[in-house]
Amino acid sequence: MIGAGGWPFASLACLAAWQCSREYVGLLQASGMASGMEPPSKLTSSTVTLFCVALNVWTAASRGRGSTPLAVAAFCLMFMQLVDAHKPRFAQLASTVFGLIYCGYLPSFWLRLRMLDVPAINSQLLHSWPVSLGGLSHVTVGLVATLTTVACVVGADTGAYFTGRAFGRTRLHSISPKKTVEGAAGGLVASVAVALASWRFLGWPSGPAQAAGLGALVFVSSVAGDLIESVIKRDAGLKDASNLIPGHGGLLDRLDSYLFTGACVYFLITAVLPGFGV
Template sequence: MQPPPPIVSSLTTLMCVGLSAWTYMSYAKSTAALAVSSFAVLSLQLLASDKPAFSQLASSVFGLFYCGYLPSFWVKLRLLAAPAVGSTAVHGWPVALGGLTHWTVGLIATFMSVACIIASDTGAYFFGKSLGRTQLIKISPKKTVEGAAGGLLCSILTALGLWRFFAWPASPVTAVAIAVLVFFASLFGDLIESVMKRDAGLKDASNLIPGHGGLLDRFDSYLFTGAIVFFFLKFVVPVFGL
């Protein structure tokens, strides 16, 4: 399909980066920024195109949501300010290494989420390569059930290890829940990007990183994860007392 005008694409890219900065400066309030950004790119598209197509309008707003709004939840997650009471190992760390007062729920949750994504991707790769026999889904032929099971196991073990070290969250059940959510969020984030690339007839999102594709190829597992973990910690854990 016909892409949006170059000026609209450039503005969308700029605003995608700006959404995370806005989220940080406004202390996790990014919804208004998304609405204003959407209005700006759609209005500019009306001025820059003689006959803008609905697909062009939709792709611009989707780009803001997918590449701007979703990553901003990592800022929201990091800014969770409740003190994380716990680990004696952290108690003994000097201020230069963060000290106890700097280890908030947001910092530990962000660290745990990233660690679980890395463990999940690594586990899925090695288990899939050595044991993979059963195809998981037609969208991505290389993904196997065995690889997915290995990724889930590695994510859970990583979360439990970090729970043991940081003494956060309050129970191992919550740590396992975070690991499971991270695994599925990263897996489906990868699959969603695979659908977009297949529809566009592309193997990689771009050639920005030689041998690895583009930024989306490296960070597709992270896009939904920050939002899902933030929602879980902010709205589910307090209600159910996990």
């Protein structure tokens, strides 16, 4: 899907936005979260999901524009709750708008990242990508950046898991007792190592310092995403967002490390790295 880009990749983002938003609404309706507050109605819940998917469709169709639709969707959602809820509270408004951003707007940055159509990567490895796996006609910053970012998240999670199991002693944060400082250090090293490998073998970013900065940013944003979802589940009184994947929880549990990462890397490339890191 990443290799194909375009609407195939956008369809994947829309599917993720749909499922994650459903799981997020389920967390809002959990007994722990809804204590003392009226949970979102079916109409509000369905609207959150609809807007989350629509934001990704709009981003794909408009080639990366999504700020204005987000503001309009947030207004419509809050206005609907003012009319629909018996006694609307600020926490209700804030939680549903956060869900719109969390499960709809943030995933759309992966589409924007993939759309960075700067054909300046000279990578023999990617130019030889088999036609059966996507048929890359040209290699862009968006393609390499998306592949690298996903690989860095996987590296960060894997490095943190194995390092934490082997050497973990010091708790990283009270929100997630299983995360350790030692594991975080291993995750950071692994993420930076993956980014440096991208520089060495894929030709992007253009230097080792930029690659190390990218790897560090991906690590921090992935850990933050994981911890933020842990806060939501803790208040909801649930261990997992859903039971969609037996033994692994819901899709939101699998993608929490990716939600903020796409936006952070997109900002790094477009606003910090000179020449989009080429």
